[in-house]
Amino acid sequence: xxxxxxxxxxxxxxxxxxxxxxxxxxxxxxxxxxxxxxxxxxxxxxxxxxxxxxxxxxxxxxxxxxxxxxxxxxxxxxxxxxxxxxxxxxxxxxxxxxxxxxxxxxxxxxxxxxxxxxxxxxxxxxxxxxxxxxxxxxxxxxxxxxxxxxxxxxxxxxxxxxxxxxxxxxxxxxxxxxxxxxxxxxxxxxxxxxxxxxxxxxxxxxxxxxxxxxxxxxxxxxxxxxxxxxxxxxxxxxxxxxxxxxxxxxxxxxxxxxxxxxxxxxxxxxxxxxxxxxxxxxxxxxxxxxxxxxxxxxxxxxxxxxxxxxxxxxxx
Numbered sequence: 001x002x003x004x005x006x007x008x009x010x011x012x013x014x015x016x017x018x019x020x021x022x023x024x025x026x027x028x029x030x031x032x033x034x035x036x037x038x039x040x041x042x043x044x045x046x047x048x049x050x051x052x053x054x055x056x057x058x059x060x061x062x063x064x065x066x067x068x069x070x071x072x073x074x075x076x077x078x079x080x081x082x083x084x085x086x087x088x089x090x091x092x093x094x095x096x097x098x099x100x101x102x103x104x105x106x107x108x109x110x111x112x113x114x115x116x117x118x119x120x121x122x123x124x125x126x127x128x129x130x131x132x133x134x135x136x137x138x139x140x141x142x143x144x145x146x147x148x149x150x151x152x153x154x155x156x157x158x159x160x161x162x163x164x165x166x167x168x169x170x171x172x173x174x175x176x177x178x179x180x181x182x183x184x185x186x187x188x189x190x191x192x193x194x195x196x197x198x199x200x201x202x203x204x205x206x207x208x209x210x211x212x213x214x215x216x217x218x219x220x221x222x223x224x225x226x227x228x229x230x231x232x233x234x235x236x237x238x239x240x241x242x243x244x245x246x247x248x249x250x251x252x253x254x255x256x257x258x259x260x261x262x263x264x265x266x267x268x269x270x271x272x273x274x275x276x277x278x279x280x281x282x283x284x285x286x287x288x289x290x291x292x293x294x295x296x297x298x299x300x301x302x303x304x305x306x307x308x309x310x311x312x313x314x315x316x
Contacts, residue, residue: 015193015194015217017213017214017217017218018210018214020064020065020067020068020214021042021064021067021068021071022068023042023071025040025041025042025078026040026041026042027039027040027041028040028041028110028115030106030107030110032102032103032106035082035087035088035090035103036087036088037079037080037081037082037087037088037103037106037107038060038079038080038085038086038087039060039077039078039079039080039107040060040061040077040078040079041075041076041077041115042067042071042075042076042077042078043067043070043071043072043074043075043076044075045075045115045116045117046075047073047074047075048073048074048075048122048145049074049075049076049077049111049117049118049119049121049122050070050074050075050076050077050121050122050123050124050312051077051079051104051107051108051121051122051123051124051133052066052067052076052077052078052079052124052125052129053079053081053104053123053124053125053126053128053129053130053132053133054078054079054080054081054084054085054125054126054127054128054129055125055126055127055128055129055130055152056127056128056235056236057084057229057231057235057236058084058126058127058129058215058219059080059084059085059086059215059218059219059230059231060078060079060080060085060086061078061085061214061215061218061219062126062215062218062298063076063078063124064214065298065301065305066124066297066305066308069305069309070308070309070312073312074122074312075117077107077111077117079103079104079107081100081103081128081129081132082095082099082100082103083095083231083232083234083235084230084231084232084235085218085219085230085231086230089232090232092234093179093182093232093234093235095232095234095235096239097128097131097132097135098135100128100132101132101135101136101139104132104133104136105136105139105140108121108136108140108143119143119144119145120142120143120144120145120257121143121144121145122145122146122147122148122312122315123136123137123144123146123147123148124147124148124308125147125148125149125150125152126150126151126152126295126297127150127151127152127294128152129152130148130149130150130151130152130153131149131152131153131154132152133147133148133149133152134147134149134152134153134252134255134259135248135251135252137252137255137257137259138251138252138254138255141254141255141256141257142256144255144256144257145257145315146257146258146259146260146311146312146315147255147257147258147259147260148259148260148262148308148311149259149260149261149262150261150262150263150296150297151262151263151264151267151269151294151296153248153252153261153272153277154243154245154248154249154277155242155243155245156245156270156272156275156277157245157275157276157277158270158275159242159270160242160244160245163242164242171238171240171241172240174240175237175238175239175240176240178237179234179237182233182234187228187233188228188229188233189223189225189226189227189228190220190226190227190228191226191227192227193216193217193220193227195227196216196217196219196220196227196229197212197213197216197217199216200212200215200216200219201216204295204298206292206293206295206298206299207295207298211298219231245277249277249280249281250280252280252281253280253281253282255281255282256282256283257283257315258283258284258311258314258315259281259282259283259284259285260284260285260286260287260307260311261278261284261285261286261287262286262287262289262296262297262304262307263286263287263288263289263296264288264289264292264293264294264295264296264299264300265288265289265290265291265292266291266292266293266299267292267293267294267296268294269294271286271288272286273286287307289303289304
């Protein structure tokens with residue numbers, strides 16, 4: 001699906017990017033009602049499958065370091081969510097997370113039907129991706145083997161109460177105003193790829209230089225008016241409604257498989273054990289990571305990887 005707001009893309013040579021995995025993925029384009037979803041397939045398709053789902057304004061190549069360490073034991077599928085990476089954009093910005101859950105369900109069906117990749121699937125997601133994989137496991141418990149969700153549980157009761165303290169119509173008005181402003185504002189452009197690397201490093205200060213370079217170079221393309229991010233600029237601001245914790249926790253209570261929640265201690269996200277949300281879930285545990293923020297899988301990669309491997313092997 002084309003995006004009429006997006007300037008024409010031109011082909012350009014991006015600086016060489018290190019091959020973190022040591023192998024190249026097979027690229028799959030999955031058509032979902034006219035919207036192209038980009039999926040990258042790594043490893044032996046006869047091995048247990050893991051579906052990896054990134055967060056807002058990120059992309060599938062954010063998982064390269066994780067894939068490099070799991071590829072010998074698993075078949076790995078990293079997906080660009082709609083509006084992200086090399087997947088299609090939705091004109092007008094239709095990015096409700098329930099649509100993204102449906103997209104991932106369609107990806108799983110395509111993998112099973114056309115690639116003979118047999119489930120159940122391990123699901124790993126970060127932030128928005130964590131929320132998506134939890135919803136996916138709730139909707140399809142028989143297709144899910146385990147879930148790892150990094151800061152994707154949902155809003156706490158305190159956050160919800162602050163949201164509801166606003167005057168009626170306030171959130172809706174702000175959302176409309178911001179969306180209209182996005183349409184009328186010139187999109188961010190960089191003179192060269194190095195500027196994009198510097199921008200990402202400035203925003204995510206915990207990233208190592210090699211991490212920022214890899215993530216930025218996989219996340220940009222060249223347009224007629226300069227270099228820019230691949231993701232749709234209509235992403236990244238909150239919808240005018242918010243789901244009550246009791247409502248999403250009711251959905252998640254139907255998850256049958258083991259759940260591992262992860263959280264960075266330096267993150268803005270509240271501890272779901274301390275605020276009581278974990279009590280609604282079955283077969284769940286939580287790991288907090290010191291010296292790690294919201295991007296804990298980059299900030300504390302070694303500890304993150306060890307815990308992922310241990311958790312996955314418990315179910316193998």
